Amino acid sequence: MTTLRSYVQDQWHTPTDEGAPVHDAVTGEEIARASSTGVDMAAALHHARSVGGPELRALSFHQRARLLADLGAYLRGHREELYAISARTGATLYDSKYDIDGGIRVLLTYADVGRRELPGGDEGLVYVEGARENLSRDGSFLGGHICTPIQGAAVQINAYNFPVWAPLEKLAPALLAGVPSLVKPATQTCHLTSRLIELVVESGVLPPGSLQFVCGSAGDLLDHVTEQDLVSFTGSATTAERLRTHPAVVRQAVRFNAEADSVNCSVLGPDATPGTPEFDLYVDQLVTEMTVKAGQKCTAIRRALVPAELIDAVGEAAAARLAEVVVGNPADPAVRMGALASVGQREEVRRCVKALLDSARLVSGDPDRVDARGADAERGAFLTPLLLRCDDPGATAPHEVEAFGPVSTLIPYTSPEHAVFLAARGRGSLAGSVVTGDAAFARQVVLGLAPWHGRVLVLDTESATASTGHGSPLPALVHGGPGRAGGGEEMGGIRGVLHHMQRTAVQGGPSMLAALTGRTAE
Numbered sequence: 001m002t003t004l005r006s007y008v009q010d011q012w013h014t015p016t017d018e019g020a021p022v023h024d025a026v027t028g029e030e031i032a033r034a035s036s037t038g039v040d041m042a043a044a045l046h047h048a049r050s051v052g053g054p055e056l057r058a059l060s061f062h063q064r065a066r067l068l069a070d071l072g073a074y075l076r077g078h079r080e081e082l083y084a085i086s087a088r089t090g091a092t093l094y095d096s097k098y099d100i101d102g103g104i105r106v107l108l109t110y111a112d113v114g115r116r117e118l119p120g121g122d123e124g125l126v127y128v129e130g131a132r133e134n135l136s137r138d139g140s141f142l143g144g145h146i147c148t149p150i151q152g153a154a155v156q157i158n159a160y161n162f163p164v165w166a167p168l169e170k171l172a173p174a175l176l177a178g179v180p181s182l183v184k185p186a187t188q189t190c191h192l193t194s195r196l197i198e199l200v201v202e203s204g205v206l207p208p209g210s211l212q213f214v215c216g217s218a219g220d221l222l223d224h225v226t227e228q229d230l231v232s233f234t235g236s237a238t239t240a241e242r243l244r245t246h247p248a249v250v251r252q253a254v255r256f257n258a259e260a261d262s263v264n265c266s267v268l269g270p271d272a273t274p275g276t277p278e279f280d281l282y283v284d285q286l287v288t289e290m291t292v293k294a295g296q297k298c299t300a301i302r303r304a305l306v307p308a309e310l311i312d313a314v315g316e317a318a319a320a321r322l323a324e325v326v327v328g329n330p331a332d333p334a335v336r337m338g339a340l341a342s343v344g345q346r347e348e349v350r351r352c353v354k355a356l357l358d359s360a361r362l363v364s365g366d367p368d369r370v371d372a373r374g375a376d377a378e379r380g381a382f383l384t385p386l387l388l389r390c391d392d393p394g395a396t397a398p399h400e401v402e403a404f405g406p407v408s409t410l411i412p413y414t415s416p417e418h419a420v421f422l423a424a425r426g427r428g429s430l431a432g433s434v435v436t437g438d439a440a441f442a443r444q445v446v447l448g449l450a451p452w453h454g455r456v457l458v459l460d461t462e463s464a465t466a467s468t469g470h471g472s473p474l475p476a477l478v479h480g481g482p483g484r485a486g487g488g489e490e491m492g493g494i495r496g497v498l499h500h501m502q503r504t505a506v507q508g509g510p511s512m513l514a515a516l517t518g519r520t521a522e
Helices: 043-057 059-074 077-087 093-117 163-175 188-204 238-246 247-251 276-295 308-322 345-356 417-426 437-450 494-498 510-517
Strands: 006-008 012-014 021-024 030-034 128-133 142-149 154-157 181-184 211-213 228-234 254-262 263-266 305-309 361-364 386-389 406-414 428-434 454-458 478-482 488-491 501-508
Touching: 006 043, 021 188, 030 188, 043 093, 043 142, 043 181, 043 211, 043 494, 059 128, 059 163, 059 188, 077 093, 077 188, 093 163, 093 276, 093 494, 128 494, 142 188, 142 510, 154 163, 163 181, 163 188, 163 228, 163 488, 181 305, 188 211, 228 454, 238 254, 254 478, 263 276, 276 308, 276 406, 276 428, 276 454, 305 308, 308 361, 308 386, 308 406, 345 386, 345 406, 361 478, 406 417, 417 437, 428 437, 437 454, 478 501, 488 494, 494 501
Parallel strands: 154 181, 154 228, 181 211, 228 254, 263 305, 263 428, 305 406, 386 406, 428 454
Antiparallel strands: 006 012, 006 211, 021 030, 128 142, 142 501, 361 386, 428 478, 454 478, 478 488
């Protein structure tokens, strides 16, 4: 049995106990054990601050960008190995590429951001934000803003659904900012993250102390964070609340970024009737969001808001498409949807579906029965895609209960204002979408959705070919959302870098400011 190791203080650490079992999501077989027992969390954070931070801050933005480019290139050469491990998390090859290739793409995107948008050479140790402000009549007293890296660690606590993309999308902006990272993955899929970290270490690309990895429980990790650290969490809203209110986080005013679960919605425009391209785009997107990663995406469509007069047509079309989805062992090329991350997660989804069915009915699928091609449906964490329909848009459960799997609920609306009202009942979401060819409808709904969403996609025939879809976060755009979604932001190009830096107003004479910033007077 493989015992997964942590990587702290630039050394591999083998746990001193048996640890928790990690299972193959497809077969149910125990494949590894994970534990953080014996890891000195305080020492790990001290190492990040005293070794990793100085090593990274000694480099310019352009030199750090080169590290990201080199690391991305190295990992690209090991994708096939990572795909094979990913299959044991229940992921199809498409799912694996979404996770693994997507994570590598974030590294390369931030490498490009560093080269294009951040200074190099002698100016590359500080970011000057905006123009100088003249604070005197004769121009002898000026002010401006500089951004410098925080002198702590970027602690990332990740969910199980993206074991490669999640650590890399957090690592990239932190490293570019000059801040070392400590990665703590979810146990269900930590065997894939473990191999990722091994590859990063084997690459020899990163300076000492710039990356550490804790496999297993977080233990007392948060007890040791300080005002110079940043905690970034991805997972449930309940856990986000618990971590955000941790005494050390509150006492030290530690920067805390959360990307939490949300009951995302997609709105179909009244113009998108059966036979129109937009109707087909909507159904295709809905089915895709239900089945990619077996619906285990924080951005997946949980509420399909459709005009009341179109709900029958949408339900029939989506059910027909879902009936064609082959569920089973990802090793079979015919399989379209693999397993959930664990049997425990499957049972949690079933509990949530039961709560949803108090006010809804099934349109497609059976939560208690699935035909799993090439696999044992009970030993593996398999579930059939489940499309529900709630004819009472005022019911509470569809707007509050998130079944984190291949589950979505059709909900009727009667007007643009009603659609916006229903969307807002999710109390804040990561992603929403509007599928329509009517620009006036799109404008009204998007402006209504915007205060409640971190990102909104407008999909029509003009953008359909190039669109990355409802649920795809992009490194150039912020990823996060208000309210229930956590109130945080990740990535967003240069914005993600600045999350890891302190903005400071500086005042002085022109010559002194030029010396401080490396930028001559404008």
